Amino acid sequence: MAWQAFKVLLSHWRRRPVQLAMLLLGLALATALWSAVQAINGEARASYARAAAVLGQDRLDALARADGGRFPQSEFIALSKAGWRVTPVLEGEKRFGPERLRIIGIDPLTLPPAAAQVDVMRDDIGLLSFITPPGILLVSGETAERLRGVVTPPLRINDTLPPGTALTDIGIAQSLLEAPGEVSRLMIWPEQLSALPPLDAVAPDLIRRAPVIESDLSRLTDSFHLNLTAFGLLAFAVGLFIVHSAIGLAFEQRRPVFRTLRSLGVPLRMLVFLLGAELLSFSILAGLAGVALGYGVAWALLPDVAASLEGLYGAEVAGTLTIRPSVWGLGLAIAVAGTMVSAGTRLWRIATMPLLAPARPRAWSLASERALRLQALGGAALLGVSALLVTAGTGLVAGFIMLGAMLLGAALLLPLVLSLFLKLGGRAAKGVVVQWFWADTRQQLPGLSLALMALLLALAANAGVGTMVESFRLTFVGWLDQRLASELYVTTRSLEESGKVRSWLETRSDAVLPIWHADVQLVGQPVQIYGVTDHTTYRDHWPLLEAVPDVWGLVVRGEGALANEQLARRGGLGLGDQVNLPGGRSMAIAGVFSDYGNPKGQLIIGNHLLDELYPDASRLRYAVRVAPQKVPELAADLRTTFGLPQGNVVDQAAVKAFSLRIFERTFAVTAALNVLTLGVAALAIFASLLTLAGMRLSQLAPAWAMGLTLGNLAGLEILRSVALAAFTFVAAIPVGLALAWILLAVINVEAFGWRLPMHVFPLEWLRLFVLAVASAIIAALLPALHLMRLAPARLLKVFADER
Amino acid sequence: MLLELRNVSKSYPTGEGKLPVLRGVSLMLEAGESLALTGESGSGKSTLLHLAGGLDQPDTGEVLVDGRDIARLGDKDLAAYRRSTVGLVFQQFNLIPSIDVAANLAFQARLAGRYDAAWNATLADRLGLSKFLSRFPEQLSGGQQQRVAIGRALAVKPRLILADEPTGNLDEETGDAVLDLMLSLQVEAGAALLMVTHSLRLAGRMQRRLHLSGGRLS
């Protein structure tokens, strides 16, 4: 009996394949976007974990300087002689052509087994080649691919290494990083002698650090992934709107079937069970398709995500995707859960339905005015919560709650707002058809409100994120113009060459500004300290957010320091606050400058002070001021005179182009997710219209009978969809602006450490408006065409049929 | 002659081929005349009414209104014919649910550009609807709804009123009252009335009566 009943229930879908497609597509799309985000996040997290696990850093204690700076390897020897079993590691960044590599130098002989990631005895390596210049760089296959054609020491593949990381002998690393005799840290063997001299007695400037359980990267990038997750959830929610309306329609249309089945003796529990089983199989099917699709989306987006993460945080993420069981499991689970939530109320209604309930075609469109008000009240409350958080909340999570409450609140308010719009429209209307149009549109509102809420969210997200990105772009471009004031940028390859290039340039340019820096640890984070010389370039162009009078004078005289915005925010540093420089100098913050796109904190001090405090600072780069028309010739001269590679002499335009390219890729993902979300919303409208189309016949038939053509009616149907989309668009604009504001003033500040001014781009909205209207037309087109081609008999049945 | 059907045939496609509903029916109706059309279920009486109302078109034959064959009209002209010449009253779903009673009453008249506020007020008053003008159809009882439908049909001052079981959903008492109203207003307006009913009692109140059986008149 169960099987027979099941077949009857399923036959519904055979007669309505579009409905089935809608249901499956909605669910699959929702799951796909969610899973894509999960897959991307999973990949990124795995990369961070791999980075953290390099050389067993996640398991082994280490000795390091409190400020994170390098120290002489003689401390390693001293500790070894004192009986400490430790192994030296030197770490640093080095550019090879266009690629930046994290170089990790190790001593394979003293490496504890827990840290032995690579067997340098491998036939294709060999200890002698490994330690003898030019040495060997071990990199992942992907990194090797990226380095193709770039001049580097010989490469060997080891895929346990995270992307962008090269493992090499410590001696090779010391020469690559120009840190002869220096190490970054000493990793401690788990097995140590029972009687060891205390650390203080042997290496008093070192401290013992616990294993790095969570990498800096994963903490730093949390916000980004939270961002993506929020987007994934939004997309999923929008997708559920489709599922909800498809399931609603199917249940509504099958009411007579349910009644008949029950009259024929199918027990209620079995009916509910069968319907549950039906939905479960659909959701599993769609969930599987969705996760597969999600991997496709993730695969397409991952390179951009990887670029974003590198651009924003310097985090290296593999560009290839691994199939993760957790993504499949979670994707399926959320598909099933989503379906069940969407269907829950309907199943409940079936379960509690009296056997001979009258087959009254009470469209669910007849939601009472009161329910609308209650919903709006809830929406207003959520908006209140969001507003409250603006003043009371701190932190990223509060930011996201603020954002979520605002979006959800706005969505809940939408039906009432639209209802008011439509009422006003009706009041203003003169003609009978126009009046009826408004009234009828209002009548449709409850049935379409879910889809319209989805559209609102998608439009607001588009407008908001678009505004943020465009604000960012405008600010960023302006900032680049300021920051990249010099005409030419030169990177030399050694200290010796650096000196020669500098004196060569002195006579051939207007000014040679050193870009020298030391990497230190400050207020618990990696910070780059740059030295500046006294030059009008800085006074005229440097993008200061705030500063004390004569800021450059103070800096150049070594009496003050400039902090970038992210350092100032993270360290809670304001003008006049003292900052303790590693090396024992304390200095007041004389100014704060904007430094968009830089993952690290930055401090600027006088160049001679940098020399004094950090004799080991990198002294290889220069900015050159020269008349623009002389740039190509000077660059060519530089390259030929010193044999500098192409990438070491870069003009301003090239640096700008490079920075902008990173910027564009950074937001490519958001843009893609935006478009996809909008697509899902359009699909939701389509599904809802399709759902309503069947019920609308009884509402349209009288108007037709009284002298409107089907063409008129179909046109009005499209117009109705457009009107609703347009009104929703109007409602979405303030929501989008609020979203942009939250992103710029709250989320970004927490996530990236900088705050951007908000700019409004009405032309962008026009594009969005066109998109909204277009999606409304597309969504309404099929039902409208169907209506136009309707045989009169179908309409006439309305007047005679007992439904 | 207001309405003349000449040798009209109509069939509907079904799963087992074409099902003939009307087989060469001819009929005439004068202005101001009332005619009852009776017959069994499926005898084709509703179809005949639909053809007369320009809601559907015959396979063969002519449907002449004032001597003009509406069976040959296009979609647009048919719609124009429906809104200006015909007043329709069906068994159910006559009203537009999204607009109130007043708007429903005025709908077709305004559509036809023939709205007469005084006449509408009279109708509302005569039909006992004045108190309900700002209500919505779903807030009315079945009898009230049918009175609105009749009022709406008359508001346009049609030359031809077509009613298909207008009291079919109502109890006898209410149905009689509604019919009384319709007949008296029809006479006042000088319109012709073609009413489909299976009730001989109701049919007896019309001036003429025709019986449809197996797609033919008798």
Added chain:
Amino acid sequence: MSVPALAQGFAGLGSDATGFAVPQRGVELSFPRDHGAHPDYRIEWWYLTANLTGEDGQDYGAQWTLFRAALAPVEKQGWEDPQIWMGHAAITTVEKHYSAERMARGGIGQAGVKLSPFLARIDDWHMTSRAAGADEISALDVAAAGDGFSYALKLDAQGPLVPQGDLGYSVKSAEGQASYYYSQPFYKVEGAITIDGRRIKVSGQAWFDHEWSSQPLSAGQTGWDWFSFHFASGEKLMGFRLRDDGEGYTSATWINADGRAEPQPPGALRVTPLEWQDVSGHRVPVRWRVWLPAKGVDVTTRALNPAAWMDTQISYWEGPVAIEGSHPGRGYVEMTGYNGVSSR
């Protein structure tokens, strides 16, 4: 992580010596120079074994070894130095064998051998000269520590240095593979060992070997059995057998109590395993018959602890033995190449 020349086990010692210096017969050893390292030779070791008796009356064995393996026959400053150093240390008691291992690169000061005064070290392990004027290694402080053990021994030589083979040219195979090899077998030892936190004063005898070569084994040789005996008479015997698929190649040096060395011709020494035992998964002889007819020696050895397996990256058996028979005494036995089926 292991060292390539050693990574293939002792069998790797048969590798080709191309580019490295090769020992020549007739080259006279010169001290203190030859106490130091010889970076142009592939392999070199400073090897100390001590037979000790504790204040508790128990017998103990102690080992201190520094290996040098060259990846290339040069010495360089800094991390580029192809000289690799490896230390092994052990204490053997009747119940337990403690061992430890250290690795280091040359060129950075973490390990190496210096002269004037003599200092051999790796990490905190060292062998430091205390000798004033006389031979640099005639008085040494030796210390090492590992998991569960440590020791600090004072060594004082009671006799002269003893060249092995032909004035220090020690032939290892019929094909002529050879090493430079000398010993100081006359150390009197005082000191203390600490085992699992328990400190025990010890005294006894120690034997020091210093050997360097580039290709000490011939291709067919699979390992060796090496014996250093302190007889109660004051006489000493150094003997070894290099195993191959046949009889093997034996060599021995008889050392008179006054330090005079009498090198024995190849084959004069005969050794036969009497009893085998599974030790740490390796099947090794734990009792030997050692027979040198020319000197009337016919003795058997008994391991103080048969489980004296050096479970280091290159593993072998090294432990103190008691000697019974014609010439009672005590000594050390080293057995390499018994890695069996699971040979690395």
